Amino acid sequence: MKRLRAIGIYLTCLSATFYVAYNLTEIILYLAFSISCFLLGITLIVIPYEEREVAFLKGLTYLVYDFYADIEKLLKEFNVNGKGIYTPVDFSESRSVRVLIPIKGASYDNVSLDRDIGLVYVSGEDIFVNLVPIGFTLIRTFEKEGVITGLELSELSVQDILSKCLVDLLEVCSSVNTALIGKRLTVTLDNPIKEFYELTKLYPRATNSLGSLYASIIASIVSYTVKGNVRVVEEEFHRKRAVVRLEII
Amino acid sequence: MNKVTIYVMLTLTLFCITTTMLYYVGERRIDVYFSLYLLIYMITTEIVLPVKRKYRKYVNVIIGVLFAIFLVIVARRVMEILGWKI
Numbered sequence: 001m002k003r004l005r006a007i008g009i010y011l012t013c014l015s016a017t018f019y020v021a022y023n024l025t026e027i028i029l030y031l032a033f034s035i036s037c038f039l040l041g042i043t044l045i046v047i048p049y050e051e052r053e054v055a056f057l058k059g060l061t062y063l064v065y066d067f068y069a070d071i072e073k074l075l076k077e078f079n080v081n082g083k084g085i086y087t088p089v090d091f092s093e094s095r096s097v098r099v100l101i102p103i104k105g106a107s108y109d110n111v112s113l114d115r116d117i118g119l120v121y122v123s124g125e126d127i128f129v130n131l132v133p134i135g136f137t138l139i140r141t142f143e144k145e146g147v148i149t150g151l152e153l154s155e156l157s158v159q160d161i162l163s164k165c166l167v168d169l170l171e172v173c174s175s176v177n178t179a180l181i182g183k184r185l186t187v188t189l190d191n192p193i194k195e196f197y198e199l200t201k202l203y204p205r206a207t208n209s210l211g212s213l214y215a216s217i218i219a220s221i222v223s224y225t226v227k228g229n230v231r232v233v234e235e236e237f238h239r240k241r242a243v244v245r246l247e248i249i
Numbered sequence: 250m251n252k253v254t255i256y257v258m259l260t261l262t263l264f265c266i267t268t269t270m271l272y273y274v275g276e277r278r279i280d281v282y283f284s285l286y287l288l289i290y291m292i293t294t295e296i297v298l299p300v301k302r303k304y305r306k307y308v309n310v311i312i313g314v315l316f317a318i319f320l321v322i323v324a325r326r327v328m329e330i331l332g333w334k335i
Contacts, residue, residue: 029272032282036264039290047307049253
Protein backbone atom coordinates (compact mmCIF):
# COMPACT_ATOMS: atom_id res chain seq x y z
CA MET A 1 0.00 0.00 0.00
CA LYS A 2 2.69 2.49 1.04
CA ARG A 3 4.91 1.31 -1.80
CA LEU A 4 2.16 1.97 -4.35
CA ARG A 5 1.47 5.43 -2.90
CA ALA A 6 5.22 6.16 -3.15
CA ILE A 7 5.22 5.11 -6.83
CA GLY A 8 2.15 7.31 -7.38
CA ILE A 9 3.86 10.33 -5.79
CA TYR A 10 7.01 9.63 -7.82
CA LEU A 11 5.03 9.51 -11.09
CA THR A 12 3.18 12.73 -10.22
CA CYS A 13 6.50 14.50 -9.48
CA LEU A 14 7.87 13.12 -12.75
CA SER A 15 4.80 14.50 -14.50
CA ALA A 16 5.45 17.97 -13.03
CA THR A 17 9.09 17.78 -14.15
CA PHE A 18 8.05 16.86 -17.71
CA TYR A 19 5.58 19.73 -17.69
CA VAL A 20 8.31 22.19 -16.67
CA ALA A 21 10.56 20.71 -19.40
CA TYR A 22 7.73 21.23 -21.93
CA ASN A 23 7.31 24.87 -20.87
CA LEU A 24 11.04 25.45 -21.31
CA THR A 25 11.56 23.60 -24.60
CA GLU A 26 8.02 23.41 -26.07
CA ILE A 27 8.69 19.84 -27.23
CA ILE A 28 5.30 18.10 -27.36
CA LEU A 29 6.83 14.80 -26.29
CA TYR A 30 7.43 16.17 -22.78
CA LEU A 31 3.80 17.23 -22.45
CA ALA A 32 2.67 13.77 -23.60
CA PHE A 33 4.88 12.09 -20.98
CA SER A 34 3.65 14.57 -18.40
CA ILE A 35 0.01 13.60 -19.07
CA SER A 36 0.69 9.85 -19.04
CA CYS A 37 2.68 9.99 -15.78
CA PHE A 38 0.02 12.20 -14.18
CA LEU A 39 -2.78 9.79 -15.12
CA LEU A 40 -1.11 6.79 -13.55
CA GLY A 41 0.36 8.70 -10.61
CA ILE A 42 -2.94 10.22 -9.53
CA THR A 43 -4.67 6.83 -9.87
CA LEU A 44 -2.17 5.16 -7.53
CA ILE A 45 -2.46 8.01 -5.02
CA VAL A 46 -6.26 8.27 -5.01
CA ILE A 47 -7.40 4.64 -5.17
CA PRO A 48 -7.20 2.83 -1.83
CA TYR A 49 -5.65 -0.55 -2.39
CA GLU A 50 -5.79 -3.17 0.32
CA GLU A 51 -3.31 -6.00 0.04
CA ARG A 52 -4.81 -9.47 0.08
CA GLU A 53 -3.01 -10.53 3.24
CA VAL A 54 -4.30 -7.50 5.13
CA ALA A 55 -7.87 -8.06 3.97
CA PHE A 56 -7.60 -11.77 4.79
CA LEU A 57 -6.30 -11.04 8.29
CA LYS A 58 -9.17 -8.64 8.90
CA GLY A 59 -11.69 -11.30 7.82
CA LEU A 60 -9.99 -13.91 9.95
CA THR A 61 -10.16 -11.64 12.99
CA TYR A 62 -13.93 -11.32 12.56
CA LEU A 63 -14.23 -15.12 12.41
CA VAL A 64 -12.27 -15.48 15.65
CA TYR A 65 -14.61 -12.96 17.30
CA ASP A 66 -17.56 -15.07 16.14
CA PHE A 67 -15.96 -18.17 17.65
CA TYR A 68 -15.64 -16.40 21.00
CA ALA A 69 -19.22 -15.12 20.75
CA ASP A 70 -20.41 -18.69 20.34
CA ILE A 71 -18.35 -19.93 23.29
CA GLU A 72 -19.62 -17.02 25.40
CA LYS A 73 -23.20 -17.99 24.60
CA LEU A 74 -22.53 -21.64 25.37
CA LEU A 75 -20.88 -20.89 28.71
CA LYS A 76 -23.74 -18.58 29.67
CA GLU A 77 -26.16 -21.39 28.91
CA PHE A 78 -24.26 -23.71 31.27
CA ASN A 79 -23.73 -20.84 33.73
CA VAL A 80 -20.01 -21.62 33.74
CA ASN A 81 -17.30 -19.09 34.47
CA GLY A 82 -14.36 -21.16 35.72
CA LYS A 83 -10.86 -21.44 34.33
CA GLY A 84 -10.55 -24.07 31.65
CA ILE A 85 -7.89 -26.72 31.64
CA TYR A 86 -6.12 -27.78 28.46
CA THR A 87 -5.66 -31.51 28.48
CA PRO A 88 -4.17 -33.90 25.92
CA VAL A 89 -6.42 -36.60 24.53
CA ASP A 90 -5.40 -39.75 22.67
CA PHE A 91 -7.13 -40.92 19.54
CA SER A 92 -6.56 -44.23 17.83
CA GLU A 93 -3.81 -42.87 15.55
CA SER A 94 -2.94 -39.44 16.85
CA ARG A 95 -3.11 -37.11 19.81
CA SER A 96 -4.95 -33.84 20.28
CA VAL A 97 -5.95 -31.32 22.94
CA ARG A 98 -9.29 -30.46 24.53
CA VAL A 99 -10.26 -27.82 27.03
CA LEU A 100 -12.30 -28.83 30.06
CA ILE A 101 -14.22 -26.15 31.92
CA PRO A 102 -15.53 -27.16 35.36
CA ILE A 103 -19.30 -26.79 35.70
CA LYS A 104 -19.88 -26.98 39.45
CA GLY A 105 -17.47 -27.69 42.24
CA ALA A 106 -15.28 -29.68 39.90
CA SER A 107 -11.63 -29.96 40.82
CA TYR A 108 -9.22 -30.48 37.99
CA ASP A 109 -6.11 -31.64 39.74
CA ASN A 110 -6.07 -35.07 38.20
CA VAL A 111 -8.54 -34.71 35.38
CA SER A 112 -7.69 -36.42 32.11
CA LEU A 113 -9.52 -37.49 28.99
CA ASP A 114 -9.08 -41.06 27.81
CA ARG A 115 -10.99 -40.43 24.64
CA ASP A 116 -12.92 -37.59 23.09
CA ILE A 117 -16.50 -37.80 24.27
CA GLY A 118 -19.47 -35.39 24.03
CA LEU A 119 -19.94 -31.86 25.21
CA VAL A 120 -20.34 -32.76 28.89
CA TYR A 121 -17.63 -34.87 30.49
CA VAL A 122 -18.27 -36.57 33.82
CA SER A 123 -15.34 -37.72 35.91
CA GLY A 124 -16.52 -39.19 39.22
CA GLU A 125 -18.47 -36.41 40.89
CA ASP A 126 -16.95 -33.70 38.76
CA ILE A 127 -18.64 -32.41 35.63
CA PHE A 128 -16.91 -30.47 32.88
CA VAL A 129 -17.79 -28.80 29.60
CA ASN A 130 -15.56 -30.40 26.97
CA LEU A 131 -14.60 -27.99 24.17
CA VAL A 132 -12.29 -27.97 21.19
CA PRO A 133 -9.73 -25.19 21.78
CA ILE A 134 -8.80 -22.63 19.18
CA GLY A 135 -5.39 -24.23 18.56
CA PHE A 136 -6.91 -27.61 17.63
CA THR A 137 -6.49 -27.56 13.83
CA LEU A 138 -3.09 -25.86 14.16
CA ILE A 139 -1.84 -28.72 16.30
CA ARG A 140 -3.14 -31.28 13.84
CA THR A 141 -1.39 -29.46 10.99
CA PHE A 142 1.83 -28.97 12.96
CA GLU A 143 1.75 -32.63 13.93
CA LYS A 144 1.44 -33.69 10.28
CA GLU A 145 4.26 -31.36 9.27
CA GLY A 146 6.43 -32.67 12.12
CA VAL A 147 6.84 -29.20 13.65
CA ILE A 148 5.77 -30.26 17.13
CA THR A 149 6.58 -33.50 18.85
CA GLY A 150 6.41 -34.62 22.44
CA LEU A 151 9.27 -33.32 24.56
CA GLU A 152 10.46 -32.73 28.09
CA LEU A 153 9.38 -29.54 29.81
CA SER A 154 12.24 -27.07 29.63
CA GLU A 155 12.42 -23.33 28.98
CA LEU A 156 14.45 -23.64 25.76
CA SER A 157 12.50 -26.49 24.21
CA VAL A 158 9.14 -24.77 24.81
CA GLN A 159 10.53 -21.47 23.49
CA ASP A 160 11.87 -23.21 20.40
CA ILE A 161 8.57 -24.90 19.60
CA LEU A 162 6.49 -21.76 20.29
CA SER A 163 8.83 -19.68 18.10
CA LYS A 164 8.42 -22.17 15.26
CA CYS A 165 4.62 -22.13 15.56
CA LEU A 166 3.82 -18.52 16.46
CA VAL A 167 6.61 -16.63 14.65
CA ASP A 168 7.69 -18.76 11.68
CA LEU A 169 4.37 -20.37 10.75
CA LEU A 170 1.53 -18.22 12.07
CA GLU A 171 3.39 -14.87 12.13
CA VAL A 172 1.15 -13.58 14.94
CA CYS A 173 4.16 -11.98 16.68
CA SER A 174 7.79 -11.12 15.94
CA SER A 175 9.47 -13.09 18.74
CA VAL A 176 8.67 -15.32 21.70
CA ASN A 177 10.41 -15.49 25.08
CA THR A 178 9.64 -18.01 27.77
CA ALA A 179 10.49 -18.22 31.44
CA LEU A 180 9.85 -21.36 33.45
CA ILE A 181 9.79 -21.20 37.22
CA GLY A 182 8.73 -24.48 38.74
CA LYS A 183 5.50 -25.36 36.97
CA ARG A 184 4.73 -21.76 36.02
CA LEU A 185 5.48 -20.80 32.44
CA THR A 186 5.54 -17.15 31.36
CA VAL A 187 5.40 -16.52 27.62
CA THR A 188 6.13 -13.03 26.29
CA LEU A 189 5.09 -12.24 22.73
CA ASP A 190 6.72 -9.24 21.06
CA ASN A 191 4.67 -7.19 18.56
CA PRO A 192 1.51 -9.29 18.67
CA ILE A 193 -1.46 -8.53 16.42
CA LYS A 194 -3.47 -5.99 18.40
CA GLU A 195 -6.80 -6.73 16.69
CA PHE A 196 -7.32 -9.60 19.13
CA TYR A 197 -6.92 -7.43 22.25
CA GLU A 198 -10.61 -6.49 22.31
CA LEU A 199 -11.68 -10.11 22.85
CA THR A 200 -11.21 -9.89 26.63
CA LYS A 201 -13.52 -6.87 26.89
CA LEU A 202 -16.22 -8.19 24.57
CA TYR A 203 -16.37 -11.79 25.74
CA PRO A 204 -15.18 -11.84 29.38
CA ARG A 205 -16.63 -15.23 30.23
CA ALA A 206 -15.14 -17.01 27.21
CA THR A 207 -11.72 -15.36 27.62
CA ASN A 208 -11.70 -16.11 31.35
CA SER A 209 -12.35 -19.79 30.65
CA LEU A 210 -10.28 -20.30 27.50
CA GLY A 211 -7.90 -17.35 27.58
CA SER A 212 -7.36 -15.00 24.67
CA LEU A 213 -6.48 -16.26 21.20
CA TYR A 214 -2.77 -16.23 22.07
CA ALA A 215 -3.27 -17.96 25.39
CA SER A 216 -5.46 -20.59 23.79
CA ILE A 217 -2.93 -21.39 21.06
CA ILE A 218 0.01 -21.40 23.49
CA ALA A 219 -1.81 -23.53 26.09
CA SER A 220 -2.86 -26.02 23.40
CA ILE A 221 0.68 -26.35 22.02
CA VAL A 222 2.25 -26.64 25.49
CA SER A 223 -0.34 -29.18 26.62
CA TYR A 224 0.25 -31.23 23.48
CA THR A 225 4.03 -31.13 23.65
CA VAL A 226 4.50 -31.83 27.37
CA LYS A 227 1.56 -34.27 27.44
CA GLY A 228 0.15 -32.60 30.54
CA ASN A 229 -2.67 -30.41 31.78
CA VAL A 230 -2.23 -26.68 31.34
CA ARG A 231 -4.19 -23.78 32.81
CA VAL A 232 -4.08 -20.15 31.73
CA VAL A 233 -3.40 -18.16 34.90
CA GLU A 234 -3.12 -14.59 33.72
CA GLU A 235 -2.69 -12.43 30.65
CA GLU A 236 -1.38 -8.91 30.14
CA PHE A 237 -1.67 -6.84 27.00
CA HIS A 238 0.68 -3.97 26.31
CA ARG A 239 1.26 -1.81 23.26
CA LYS A 240 4.15 -3.88 21.91
CA ARG A 241 3.95 -7.11 23.83
CA ALA A 242 1.57 -9.57 25.36
CA VAL A 243 2.36 -11.73 28.38
CA VAL A 244 0.65 -15.07 28.96
CA ARG A 245 1.17 -16.92 32.25
CA LEU A 246 0.41 -20.62 32.33
CA GLU A 247 0.47 -23.27 34.98
CA ILE A 248 1.40 -26.82 34.10
CA ILE A 249 -0.54 -29.10 36.41
CA MET B 250 3.98 -10.18 -9.13
CA ASN B 251 0.58 -8.98 -7.92
CA LYS B 252 -2.18 -7.49 -10.07
CA VAL B 253 -1.43 -3.85 -9.21
CA THR B 254 2.20 -4.25 -10.25
CA ILE B 255 1.05 -5.83 -13.51
CA TYR B 256 -1.39 -2.93 -14.00
CA VAL B 257 1.31 -0.28 -13.46
CA MET B 258 3.83 -2.05 -15.73
CA LEU B 259 1.29 -2.72 -18.48
CA THR B 260 -0.18 0.80 -18.49
CA LEU B 261 3.25 2.46 -18.47
CA THR B 262 4.48 0.19 -21.30
CA LEU B 263 1.40 0.91 -23.43
CA PHE B 264 1.74 4.66 -22.74
CA CYS B 265 5.41 4.56 -23.81
CA ILE B 266 4.69 2.55 -26.98
CA THR B 267 1.83 4.92 -27.93
CA THR B 268 3.90 8.04 -27.30
CA THR B 269 6.88 6.71 -29.27
CA MET B 270 4.76 5.61 -32.23
CA LEU B 271 2.75 8.83 -32.39
CA TYR B 272 5.90 10.93 -32.18
CA TYR B 273 7.58 8.71 -34.78
CA VAL B 274 4.73 9.25 -37.28
CA GLY B 275 5.01 12.99 -36.70
CA GLU B 276 1.89 13.61 -34.64
CA ARG B 277 2.16 16.93 -32.78
CA ARG B 278 -1.42 17.49 -31.53
CA ILE B 279 -1.63 16.88 -27.80
CA ASP B 280 -5.35 16.04 -27.91
CA VAL B 281 -4.54 12.95 -30.02
CA TYR B 282 -2.07 11.78 -27.38
CA PHE B 283 -4.59 12.47 -24.63
CA SER B 284 -7.39 10.57 -26.40
CA LEU B 285 -5.23 7.49 -26.85
CA TYR B 286 -3.98 7.66 -23.26
CA LEU B 287 -7.57 7.83 -22.07
CA LEU B 288 -8.48 4.79 -24.16
CA ILE B 289 -5.53 2.77 -22.83
CA TYR B 290 -6.19 3.94 -19.28
CA MET B 291 -9.85 2.95 -19.38
CA ILE B 292 -9.13 -0.48 -20.88
CA THR B 293 -6.32 -1.41 -18.48
CA THR B 294 -8.18 -0.02 -15.46
CA GLU B 295 -11.32 -1.98 -16.31
CA ILE B 296 -9.51 -5.23 -17.12
CA VAL B 297 -6.47 -5.39 -14.86
CA LEU B 298 -6.79 -3.06 -11.85
CA PRO B 299 -8.20 -5.04 -8.89
CA VAL B 300 -10.45 -2.41 -7.30
CA LYS B 301 -12.89 -3.49 -4.64
CA ARG B 302 -16.52 -2.55 -5.17
CA LYS B 303 -16.53 -0.12 -2.26
CA TYR B 304 -13.62 1.83 -3.85
CA ARG B 305 -15.14 1.78 -7.33
CA LYS B 306 -16.42 5.37 -6.95
CA TYR B 307 -12.82 6.69 -6.85
CA VAL B 308 -12.08 5.11 -10.23
CA ASN B 309 -15.36 6.45 -11.61
CA VAL B 310 -14.49 10.00 -10.49
CA ILE B 311 -11.08 9.87 -12.22
CA ILE B 312 -12.57 8.39 -15.41
CA GLY B 313 -15.41 10.97 -15.28
CA VAL B 314 -12.97 13.89 -15.08
CA LEU B 315 -10.83 12.47 -17.91
CA PHE B 316 -13.90 11.81 -20.04
CA ALA B 317 -15.11 15.39 -19.47
CA ILE B 318 -11.74 16.67 -20.74
CA PHE B 319 -12.06 14.35 -23.72
CA LEU B 320 -15.56 15.75 -24.48
CA VAL B 321 -14.17 19.30 -24.37
CA ILE B 322 -11.45 18.26 -26.87
CA VAL B 323 -14.04 16.67 -29.18
CA ALA B 324 -16.37 19.68 -28.92
CA ARG B 325 -13.54 22.05 -29.77
CA ARG B 326 -12.57 19.89 -32.76
CA VAL B 327 -16.18 19.74 -34.01
CA MET B 328 -16.52 23.53 -33.64
CA GLU B 329 -13.26 23.94 -35.52
CA ILE B 330 -14.55 21.74 -38.38
CA LEU B 331 -17.87 23.61 -38.49
CA GLY B 332 -15.99 26.88 -38.54
CA TRP B 333 -17.49 28.23 -35.32
CA LYS B 334 -15.37 30.59 -33.27
CA ILE B 335 -15.10 30.13 -29.52
